[in-house]
Amino acid sequence: MKDWIEFGCGLIGLLYLAAVGGAFGGRTRQHRFYFWSNWGALAAGVVTVVVALLVLVTGVDWSATFQGPLAWMQLTFRLDGLAAFFLFTLGLLASLVAIYALGYECHITRSVAIFQPLFLLSLTGLLAASDILSFLFFWELMSLTSYFLIVAGSGGGPKKAGFLYLMMTQFGTAFIMLAVLTLAAGSGGTSFAGLNTAGMAPAWRGALLVALFIGFGTKAGIVPLHIWLPKAHPAAPAPVSALLSGFMIKAALYGLLRFVGFFQTEAWFGALLMLMGGISAVLGILYAFMAKDFKRLLAYCSIENMGLLFLTAGVFCWGYALGNGRLTGLALAALEMHLLNHALFKGLLFMSAGALLQGCGTVDLDKMGGLIQRMPQTACFTLIGCMAGAGLPLVSGFVSEWLILQMLFLAALLAPLAWMKLIVFTGIGMVALSAGLAGATFVKLFGTAFLALPRSPQSRAAREVNRQMRLAMGLAAGCCLLLGIVPWLGWRLISFSSGRLGRDGAVASHPVMAGGLFGEVSGQLAGILAVLAIVALTVWLVRRKLAWRTGTTWNCGATLQPSMGYTGTGFAKMGRLAFGFWLRPQRRVLRPAAEHPLFPGPLEYRSQLPSHFEERLYRPGARLLLKVSAQVRRVQAGSIKLYLGYILAVLVLLLIYIRWF
Amino acid sequence: MADFLGIGFQWLFGLLLAPVLGGAIKLAKARLQHRQGPPLLQPWYDLMKLFRKRMVLSGTTSWLFRVPPFLEIGVALGLLLVVPGPFRAGAAFPFGADLVALLYLMALARFFSALAGLDAGSAFGGMGSSREMTLAALIEPGLVLILFLLGFKAGSLSLNPLFHWAAQDPGWILSPLHLLTGVAYFMLMIAETGRIPVDNPDTHLELTMIHEGMILEYSGPFLALINWAAWIRQYLFFSIFIQLFWPVPAYGGFPGPFLSLADFCLKLALVGGLVALVESLLAKMRLLKAPRLLWAAFAFGVLGLLTAIF
Numbered sequence: 001m002k003d004w005i006e007f008g009c010g011l012i013g014l015l016y017l018a019a020v021g022g023a024f025g026g027r028t029r030q031h032r033f034y035f036w037s038n039w040g041a042l043a044a045g046v047v048t049v050v051v052a053l054l055v056l057v058t059g060v061d062w063s064a065t066f067q068g069p070l071a072w073m074q075l076t077f078r079l080d081g082l083a084a085f086f087l088f089t090l091g092l093l094a095s096l097v098a099i100y101a102l103g104y105e106c107h108i109t110r111s112v113a114i115f116q117p118l119f120l121l122s123l124t125g126l127l128a129a130s131d132i133l134s135f136l137f138f139w140e141l142m143s144l145t146s147y148f149l150i151v152a153g154s155g156g157g158p159k160k161a162g163f164l165y166l167m168m169t170q171f172g173t174a175f176i177m178l179a180v181l182t183l184a185a186g187s188g189g190t191s192f193a194g195l196n197t198a199g200m201a202p203a204w205r206g207a208l209l210v211a212l213f214i215g216f217g218t219k220a221g222i223v224p225l226h227i228w229l230p231k232a233h234p235a236a237p238a239p240v241s242a243l244l245s246g247f248m249i250k251a252a253l254y255g256l257l258r259f260v261g262f263f264q265t266e267a268w269f270g271a272l273l274m275l276m277g278g279i280s281a282v283l284g285i286l287y288a289f290m291a292k293d294f295k296r297l298l299a300y301c302s303i304e305n306m307g308l309l310f311l312t313a314g315v316f317c318w319g320y321a322l323g324n325g326r327l328t329g330l331a332l333a334a335l336e337m338h339l340l341n342h343a344l345f346k347g348l349l350f351m352s353a354g355a356l357l358q359g360c361g362t363v364d365l366d367k368m369g370g371l372i373q374r375m376p377q378t379a380c381f382t383l384i385g386c387m388a389g390a391g392l393p394l395v396s397g398f399v400s401e402w403l404i405l406q407m408l409f410l411a412a413l414l415a416p417l418a419w420m421k422l423i424v425f426t427g428i429g430m431v432a433l434s435a436g437l438a439g440a441t442f443v444k445l446f447g448t449a450f451l452a453l454p455r456s457p458q459s460r461a462a463r464e465v466n467r468q469m470r471l472a473m474g475l476a477a478g479c480c481l482l483l484g485i486v487p488w489l490g491w492r493l494i495s496f497s498s499g500r501l502g503r504d505g506a507v508a509s510h511p512v513m514a515g516g517l518f519g520e521v522s523g524q525l526a527g528i529l530a531v532l533a534i535v536a537l538t539v540w541l542v543r544r545k546l547a548w549r550t551g552t553t554w555n556c557g558a559t560l561q562p563s564m565g566y567t568g569t570g571f572a573k574m575g576r577l578a579f580g581f582w583l584r585p586q587r588r589v590l591r592p593a594a595e596h597p598l599f600p601g602p603l604e605y606r607s608q609l610p611s612h613f614e615e616r617l618y619r620p621g622a623r624l625l626l627k628v629s630a631q632v633r634r635v636q637a638g639s640i641k642l643y644l645g646y647i648l649a650v651l652v653l654l655l656i657y658i659r660w661f
Numbered sequence: 662m663a664d665f666l667g668i669g670f671q672w673l674f675g676l677l678l679a680p681v682l683g684g685a686i687k688l689a690k691a692r693l694q695h696r697q698g699p700p701l702l703q704p705w706y707d708l709m710k711l712f713r714k715r716m717v718l719s720g721t722t723s724w725l726f727r728v729p730p731f732l733e734i735g736v737a738l739g740l741l742l743v744v745p746g747p748f749r750a751g752a753a754f755p756f757g758a759d760l761v762a763l764l765y766l767m768a769l770a771r772f773f774s775a776l777a778g779l780d781a782g783s784a785f786g787g788m789g790s791s792r793e794m795t796l797a798a799l800i801e802p803g804l805v806l807i808l809f810l811l812g813f814k815a816g817s818l819s820l821n822p823l824f825h826w827a828a829q830d831p832g833w834i835l836s837p838l839h840l841l842t843g844v845a846y847f848m849l850m851i852a853e854t855g856r857i858p859v860d861n862p863d864t865h866l867e868l869t870m871i872h873e874g875m876i877l878e879y880s881g882p883f884l885a886l887i888n889w890a891a892w893i894r895q896y897l898f899f900s901i902f903i904q905l906f907w908p909v910p911a912y913g914g915f916p917g918p919f920l921s922l923a924d925f926c927l928k929l930a931l932v933g934g935l936v937a938l939v940e941s942l943l944a945k946m947r948l949l950k951a952p953r954l955l956w957a958a959f960a961f962g963v964l965g966l967l968t969a970i971f
Contacts, residue, residue, distance in 0.1 A: 432805035436798030447779035535735035548716035566787025574795040
């Protein structure tokens with residue numbers, strides 16, 4: 001079995017490299033190069049799924065070591081339960097996106113075709129990495145390739161967004177490097193197997209944990225480190241956005257889980273993760289509710305979901321700290337379920353954003369409407385994605401939110417101290433608020449894009465997209481439905497994975513996971529399905545009696561105009577006011593001087609939401625940085641003699657240090 | 662066997678009584694205002710009439726518009742089946758009414774109704790949907806907090822053990838937690854069932870309506886199904902309120918079930934009367950102030966939390 005896994009891993013790498021080669025192959029039509037690159041990525045994605053399933057089902061931990069010419073040049077790889085589950089999600093999403101991209105045309109350039117397989121390769125390598133050097137190598141490869149993918153979109157927007165992304169991701173990487181290299185120095189080796197914090201002072205351990213949180217939190221888009229995410233993800237072409245939002249930000253979660261496992265986790269760190277995760281969930285979905293651009297809304301929604309995942313990871317760390325395997329196991333199960341759910345539905349929704357761009361020509365919610373008649377299949381798949389995003393029953397979203405809430409409830413019951421219970425209940429309130437807002441957000445997303453009358457010429461002229469794109473969206477929607485209606489499928493997958501985190505016995509013993517709880521949700525869904533089936537039967541029987549004639553929408557006697565339907569901005573108005581204490585919406589009504597008092601001229605209405613984090617946190621920070629660098633620049637006067645002097649001074653100081661300390 | 666008979670009877674009782682409860686509140690309100698008021702069974706007469714009518718559907722709408730009536734009634738009837746009622750017989754099912762499933766099923770029905778509100782393309786529907794979804798988002802944290810808090814005290818998130826705990830524990834009624842969460846639940850219940858001061862169920866003015874705005878385009882049997890489902894949902898909320906905060910004691914022996922039923926009906930009538938009194942005393946709140954009421958309910962919940970854990 002090990003041989004097969006090894007063969008598969010090699011095959012994945014080769015296929016991705018072949019896909020990069022494929023990008024150079026085509027010459028005739030405009031998107032030809034993307035075609036071959038995608039077939040390569042599709043094959044690699046399928047092999048990835050197979051390899052991950054092999055690892056999960058057989059329970060074999062595959063590992064391999066590559067020795068370089070020098071002793072320290074050693075790259076080790078290892079696939080355990082956790083890595084394999086992430087790998088499975090990645091492979092599934094990558095194959096779906098590859099099918100989709102076969103038919104996708106907007107903003108695809110050769111650089112997308114080159115960097116997308118490399119990006120996927122770097123993610124695969126990251127998940128398999130088992131020592132600090134290869135982890136950091138693939139981490140940086142991922143950051144750089146994703147940068148090139150983001151700036152591949154047309155216009156100046158992606159360039160700016162890409163620069164911000166690069167800044168933020170390097171900021172985060174600096175913290176990660178600091179933390180993991182210190183960890184390695186403390187444990188005397190770079191291999192994951194030898195990492196531990198046994199000899200460290202608690203304060204130092206705490207500082208490292210915070211550095212890890214900042215580093216991975218930046219990549220994951222946790223508030224207040226999130227500002228790059230809503231700019232970078234919408235800027236990229238749709239298949240790339242699906243990969244970035246669907247998986248890349250989860251690589252940060254993977255890294256966090258991986259490295260936190262090497263610490264003797266402390267309870268306060270779990271509380272920190274829970275609080276920051278909860279805040280991200282609420283603020284992310286609140287901003288998503290306010291967004292008027294389809295892709296931007298989805299990007300903010302990703303912040304929400306990463307928040308939920310971090311909250312769950314917080315409980316996971318807590319379970320460790322308390323030594324409670326039940327809690328740890330349940331938290332990990334909820335985390336993995338939500339991870340899979342989010343990868344599927346966010347991939348699906350970004351794909352439908354691309355479908356809208358291709359079929360309708362816009363992603364501005366205020367300019368859409370009526371698309372359910374013109375793009376019926378896309379509408380149907382998007383609806384399933386929206387239901388999953390809102391966590392509604394019958395799709396995968398419910399199962400994962402159910403698990404998260406049950407897990408929090410268990411945490412409240414098991415928490416030994418009052419402040420812990422308080423934090424857990426805060427988490428419960430935040431999850432509930434974000435779930436409620438997610439419902440409103442997805443009603444807004446689907447309702448204003450697909451329902452009512454078309455509000456612009458583009459959406460009047462919209463047409464259904466091609467077969468490949470519909471196939472990919474349909475498969476993703478099918479997966480969401482499958483996981484929602486037959487939840488024990490996902491459950492099997494998770495139970496393969498989370499039993500073997502590969503550290504200590506804490507996770508291995510979790511009676512909750514053995515069946516009871518999940519049997520319950522399956523039973524409930526079966527009951528719900530039975531009731532709905534009875535209703536459907538009744539409907540079918542009384543159908544003949546339900547006759548109707550078609551009329552026009554009641555509009556107080558006036559003719560219905562497309563402009564009368566609610567726009568995305570209009571739909572969010574009530575929310576904007578209800579949460580005005582935080583959002584502080586600014587609006588201005590411009591009233592140009594009328595020619596006659598009885599015939600007023602047109603009014604102009606402007607409304608915008610200030611970005612608190614940019615104005616209060618990042619602008620002052622950037623200003624401070626500029627000021628400091630202006631001072632520092634004095635040192636760099638351009639004179640060779642001065643620089644030689646610096647070198648001499650440093651040398652002397654070093655010699656003094658070595659001699660006396 | 663007896664269990665299933667009990668469940669069946671409880672289910673029939675709920676779906677028949679739910680509209681009557683709506684009629685009773687209307688009647689009580691009319692009497693409080695020195696009006697004669699409609700007959701007690703008026704909601705049933707309305708339903709019967711609507712079921713016989715032929716529908717008009719807007720030509721702007723899509724298939725999505727025809728889903729919510731069935732989904733709403735399906736969810737309402739399904740929940741009626743699993744939420745323990747006056748006989749507390751729900752335990753006979755292999756699946757209990759889990760709080761999370763309960764709330765999310767209601768959210769499912771609401772999600773599709775809100776979409777249907779947008780489907781017809783008029784401003785009324787969109788307005789109703791927007792308001793309904795925003796208010797629901799504000800109601801949800803309070804409701805979840807309170808119910809989870811009670812579940813935390815009872816040690817389970819299933820309604821059956823929760824109700825048992827509330828009925829068995831004599832100290833529960835006298836605890837500050839009971840008062841705080843009870844008040845919060847009552848406020849949220851009023852908002853959730855669309856009553857004054859948050860929503861006015863009797864008018865169709867665009868200034869006041871929330872739920873009514875969403876369903877403005879429905880007629881005939883579809884409207885009947887939606888109204889019926891709304892009444893059942895109201896009945897469920899009242900029933901949960903009674904069983905949590907004013908529990909029906911377990912009567913043993915032969916007349917026991919009938920005593921329980923009578924006790925339950927009496928309490929239902931009293932809670933309905935209380936709601937009617939609130940509706941008569943208060944004016945409809947300005948919509949933009951409704952969130953404050955919900956935040957206040959949430960604050961009660963938080964206070965309850967503090968008393969529960971410290």
